[in-house]
Amino acid sequence: MLRYILLTVLASLVLAERPEPRYMEDAAEGRVVGGSVAAANSWPWQISLQYRSGSSYYHTCGGSLVKRGWVMTAAHCVDSSRTWRVVLGEHTLYTNEGREQTIAVSQVYIHPGWNSNNVAAGYDIALVRLASEATLNSYVQLAALPSSGEVLPHNNPCYITGWGRTSTGGSLSSQLKQAYLPVVGHSTCSSSGWWGSTVKNTMVCAGGGSDSGCNGDSGGPLNCQVSGRYVVHGVTSFVSSLGCNTLQKPTVFTRVSAYLSWMEGIMG
Known part of the structure; x- marks a missing residue:
């Protein structure tokens, strides 16, 4: 069973030895890992x-x-x-x-x-x-929302935004940050060596390299380029307990297009 971090900033966290999913809010201190400070109000939703x-x-x-x-x-x-x-x-x-x-x-x-x-x-x-x-x-x-059931292709360009930790165990960002996280297709993300069966088809994976979401980013948008505009395709959910930007453990998002009717x- 993989461990994960849900990316909010309320409770204390203890890093686990195995890469299980983790809520990104479980941090006593609580930005996007990597990336850069966003232009003020450039993500107005x-x-x-x-x-x-x-x-x-x-x-x-x-x-x-x-x-x-x-x-x-x-x-x-x-x-x-x-x-x-x-x-x-x-x-x-x-x-x-x-x-x-x-x-x-x-x-x-x-x-x-x-x-x-x-x-x-x-x-x-x-x-x-x-x-x-x-x-x-x-x-x-x-925010612009996707059409019902829409699934983005592998490597579709997206950005995560948030005030979460700047590094695993780091501190909150005072300014809104953004990081480029291309979509990781479900067949790749759910394969062995990546997230495996932990990732369901109602989720979106993005990143998997040096940039990622981290504690304090939970609930925020995955802003994806679709037909010349940004559409919120994901709600930031969890990362690996081995670290926010663990290789082949992309940030995982709730897929908005799966929940539009609700x-x-x-x-x-």
Whole structure:
């Protein structure tokens, strides 16, 4: 059984000896490994999901604005009882740059198939209803979503974005980062020596080299180039416990196109 890391930043983590999947939020400190700092607000659907502890809020996951009142994120980001808020138009965490919109979360909808004890089963997706609708402008925009069932080909160009760790065991990035992660086709990613049977056909693999997602990136988008525009094809889910950018253990994402009917049923 492979071990994995779910990429959020709430709890402490212990690296395992075998490459099992791991939640990317399981870190006491909590950016994209490799890559570069993104141009401010160049991914205007990217949000910071934050939880309250005491009198302060802390970044734990990413997400994508899919409707003015709705955010898509990973189930494992929101499967605990906390007070949440979403920050849109964010670039530098905890610095007011005048473009941010901070909106409370009124309700969380976790996919009914999600089981935190069986991450490899999939269903790592959730919808967050905002207490008020976002104002769309040049800094805050809706994500484009794929068509139902759409599967991208091997090596399709994509970028992961997030404020997660800059290296395995590293610290959070204060500024939004991006890293180029081409798609790894399912037949390759599910083969022996890669992720094997841990990866299901409702998931997308991307990367597998020096760049990857890491703790703090969970729930954020895999932004893929399709017909001249960026489409959010994945929700960041897990990496290998051997390290965020372990060779032939690409970052694994929930495949958005497999869950569109569920999303439409929730959002109406």
